[in-house]
Amino acid sequence: MTSETRTSTAVDSRDPSAALIGDVLTVDRVVPETADATTIGFAIPDARSADYEFAPGQFVTVAVPSAQTGWVARCYSISSAPSQPGVALTVKRTTTGYASNWLCDNVSVGDRLRVLPPSGLFSPRSPEADLLLCAAGSGVTPEMSILRTVLESVTGRIAFFYANRDAESIIFGDELAELGERYGERLVVEHWLEAERGRPTAGDFARWAQAYRDREIFTCGPAPFMQMIRDGAAAAGFDTVRIQTEEYRSLTGDPFEPMAEFTEESLSDAGHVEVNIDDETYQLAWPATHTLVDVMVHSGIDTPYACREGKCGACTCRLAEGEVDLGRTDALEPDDIADGYILGCQAKPASKVIKIEF
Structure with missing residues (x-):
């Protein structure tokens, strides 16, 4: 794969008590870089430190408060190095960009914002590369x-x-x-x-x-x-x-919205998928109504994903056996698809027995 995508989407989520995806993190530093750019750092609680480990070049998604829609979600690249404490992103305001202007104008140390863990593929294979x-x-x-x-x-x-x-x-x-x-x-x-x-x-x-x-x-x-x-x-x-x-690229969905629950009807005709990820193997029921990412998250598996719309490539995996409906494949090149790569947030089962490798 030769591209990485940062995504953005307007989100209508007015119920702050809903069981939303992501973590509420505390801003621990705000550093003006230029007249139009600001670095915002987040402290990561010890209990969540493993989930916020990142590779250089990855991004995080932030829910930026909005009086009209509850919030808007924007993805911003991490500018800090993994060796530095916490996670820092750098935001440059754009003329018509609500989120970038709000963050540059309003965020202060001690503020709390909802954030999704790091994701993305725009990262070198070795930290010692030229x-x-x-x-x-x-x-x-x-x-x-x-x-x-x-x-x-x-x-x-x-x-x-x-x-x-x-x-x-x-x-x-x-x-x-x-x-x-x-x-x-x-x-x-x-x-x-x-x-x-x-x-x-x-x-x-x-x-x-x-x-x-x-x-x-x-x-x-x-x-x-x-x-x-x-x-x-x-x-x-x-x-x-x-x-x-x-x-x-822009999104139309809500990456913070909870995933749809399984129903007895959907499970009654579910296929079977074997998922190999992080040297672990999982045997899961896979209803045709849900994507692979849905199934893995519901099963408590640490699953790489971000946009849930097939645009960021964070959930790329390989179909080793069986068939799937690909859904949207914006983040994949034609050669990737020919080599069996799929997007977990889009793929749904098209056969009863499937094997997936991350």
């Missing part, structure tokens, strides 16, 4: 988590192509300068400022990136920027299969 990171604007947030983690390793090196409107727009500018001094040649940062050089072209990027064409690319930002990176990488001779992207 990587080429490419970001525009707020796309720096997952890249910063990856950058911090790789530099903490013994040998990993980072080349970072970072585009912004002007110098005042650079999120984490001071920290990047400090890290450059501390790690020397292990960190190379190319700041591209539109106000001084115009928007970068594929040719601009290819000329700069040629020295790093043996590295895997992680890119995050607006779609035109990421396409420019793909085109420039191809021109520079990169293996374009090794380009990981994070994309932005």
Whole structure:
């Protein structure tokens, strides 16, 4: 899979006493990064620490209070490294973005917000990898988590192509300068400022990136920027299969809403699924009315998922035996589907005996 998706959705949930999914976490730090960007940190209770362990590049979903709809749910990339305490995300306000403006204007230390545990696939396989990171604007947030983690390793090196409107727009500018001094040649940062050089072209990027064409690319930002990176990488001779992207899509459902319960009628004609996950094997009844994620969560299994709409890829697994109705497959590439990969939050049984591997 070559893409990762951050998602957002408006949620109408007016009953705060409902048995909602997620955890209510306390804000323990609020740090202004630029005039338009703020880092918000959450303390994680000891009892929930295992569920909030994360890989660099992952995201969390936050329920942002709304007087009109109860709240709106937004997914924000984690900008802190796994070695740092708690979980921190960095939010950049957008002109018409209700949630980003509310968070930047209203959140204070001590506030409590509902959050879903970390999820996502936009993460390097090894913290000691040599990587080429490419970001525009707020796309720096997952890249910063990856950058911090790789530099903490013994040998990993980072080349970072970072585009912004002007110098005042650079999120984490001071920290990047400090890290450059501390790690020397292990960190190379190319700041591209539109106000001084115009928007970068594929040719601009290819000329700069040629020295790093043996590295895997992680890119995050607006779609035109990421396409420019793909085109420039191809021109520079990169293996374009090794380009990981994070994309932005909208949702229509409610990731905090409790999952539908089983009924006697649905269980009466259920199929059977064997699920292999985290070196454990589970034998489960799988009603045709429910997705695989529904079945696993109801069975008390620690299940990877986030959006529940087939868009984030967090619940990707492989169909080893049997048949399923795929449902939506937005987060999968055609080659993924051909190789037997499915989305657990969408798949429903189409045969009586099924085997799934995570």
